[in-house]
Amino acid sequence: MENVYIAFCKSIGSIRSPMATPRLNPDIRRVAAEAGVSIATVSRVLNNPDRVSPQTRERVLEIAARLGYQPNPNGKRLRKGRAETIGLVIPSPQGRFADSFFLELLAGLGEGLSGVGLDLLVATCPPGAEELTVYRRLVEGKRVDGLVVARTRRQDERIAYLLEQNIPFVSHGRSDLITTPYPYLDVDGQQGFYMATAHLLHLGHREIAFIGAPHELNFAAHRLAGYRQAMAEANLPLRLEWLLEGDLSENSGYQLAQSLLEPPRLPTAILCANDLMAIGVLRALRERGLQAGREVSVIGYDDIPQAQYTDPPLSTVHQPFRDTGKRLVEMLLARLAGVPVAALQEVWVPELVLRGSDGPPPT
């Protein structure tokens, strides 16, 4: 059979055109005709293999493979009433993307999605007002079956909306002020900064400042809580002027460090809710001739790639974004398959990675 086919191609080819192959996206009808069965059978072979006899199954399979048949996704989607697509909307900052968090997440999602038949639809939008409009378009326009939402806020209107519309979704990070249960995968920021703070305390630090994230972001509260927990356990009072809130930018870390480094009283360590701000702090220290890791310890959060190459290399808390991305699609798939929400809530423990920017306090 195959030989016949090849001969056919060749003869046509020699007469008309060398590219006159029938490879042009055959129909299910085409496959059915070639195999001498009905289109229903072809469909069954692909979707419900046990409902068809082994012989026909093999034959159809072979012919489908030979013809390079791929079911038209739109026919399938229309019939099944599903989009066979999951969505991710990326809030694009005013300026530039300062870190590649979303790329890592994307890579993870892509990895999880490969093999499964689903596509990944990505939308971007300026953060803020329009964001919900984009979600609307995706779900009410039936363009996705489910969504991954990232960078959760404390009271997250996106999550509220998805819950209200009863659309399957998985959240990367929790949204503490939403009471209805929903599926999430979070990396425990409290634990992360508890470890970091405890480590500093163990080194002998007592004067530890904290540069937090914008309080509307959910992880801001968690990371702060970890710091407070460790400080409380050590019976250390919180100095309010050492509890700062930045906007996650390098520059913000730099600016806030300026105020922290004013005499008479300097902290011996500064905890930063992300690496970018920590890098800003390092810059402020350098400008003032203070040695990071010796005179003032600095610990960041996220372990972005450049953390390895700062001077000194930045100690930080590592989150496996790519793995979480992969797991997120597994969870979303499970959700789509009907697994109850309660079984889809995970909190991972981050890892404290110590490089050069921490050390015992100066004596």
Place this chain on the structure above:
Amino acid sequence: MENVYIAFCKSIGSIRSPMATPRLNPDIRRVAAEAGVSIATVSRVLNNPDRVSPQTRERVLEIAARLGYQPNPNGKRLRKGRAETIGLVIPSPQGRFADSFFLELLAGLGEGLSGVGLDLLVATCPPGAEELTVYRRLVEGKRVDGLVVARTRRQDERIAYLLEQNIPFVSHGRSDLITTPYPYLDVDGQQGFYMATAHLLHLGHREIAFIGAPHELNFAAHRLAGYRQAMAEANLPLRLEWLLEGDLSENSGYQLAQSLLEPPRLPTAILCANDLMAIGVLRALRERGLQAGREVSVIGYDDIPQAQYTDPPLSTVHQPFRDTGKRLVEMLLARLAGVPVAALQEVWVPELVLRGSDGPPPT
């Protein structure tokens, strides 16, 4: 019929909740029934407004808006035989994404796509072998109408494939060894490094080393050409041991700098084909106690965000990735609309941004 329905809604609404709207994704049939016209007319109102009388048009429009009607994309796609989607495949590196180029590109694409009815499908895959398989799946599976391809290689099999299949696409960056014309938008790397080299020459440098990109990448050749052009115009010979090739990683820049900084003869300036390698060079200089910008000048390429915060801040060549992303979808849309390839080839001029890592050579 129509009145019955409205009355029903209203009574429910007033009794139960002001939001008990029939917003649940109405059909085109539903809209047609409500407006007392055929579904064909509704469709025409939306796709071919002049073909319907102003009165009915208004009425249908109003009802569609009131009902929150959104045409089911899968019905539309199936009927029109188009995917209404464009694709981007992101090669995900082994380790971590070192820069956020693809995010900027994504943001630009998203911006260009907003308002147009198209979706953006993103796939990721490990670079190399599998990549073409992903393209295959997207185009032969009819999942996209067109593609954006980025990070072009000199002999780019993806472009070759798309040309062969006659699939509309736009390329970010050229692929020099492909002779068939195709649409591209490139930022002139030759010009960029010509400017950078000329600037160094102007400052008085004569000993300029060059750390290039992997030669299979297309821009590697361009950037090198810019360097050579400027050196040739200044009648300076090329020293082969100062023509290096890195892998674009910070570490690679660091390693290669080690060999360049071996006595007896040190270059007074080092040009790096991307910022990451330049940052590695800065690190190597710092380790050896050499002051960047005073003892050795360093210029990078790309202007990634962290370039602002190195010590000293990195001089580099800026590419407006987000703008190119936006323009890329415009070009792709034009291509899909039938604009000929010849009209869709653009080369932009990059911008040399001087910060602190360059200066006159030491005397």
Place this chain on the structure above:
DNA sequence: GAACGCTATGTAAACGTTTTCCATACCTTA
């Protein structure tokens, strides 16, 4: 005043699947 053309709309087919329902053939069991 008949023929014509133009405008506005409706009818129905088509896009490529999946799935329900039904028919047939065969096998088992009493």
Place this chain on the structure above:
DNA sequence: TAAGGTATGGAAAACGTTTACATAGCGTTC
């Protein structure tokens, strides 16, 4: 041998659109 079950596969409907074609109404022209 009749009854009933099971395996297999075909016919046809349906998913929600768009669009080619048909038709009705009406003004224009010779």
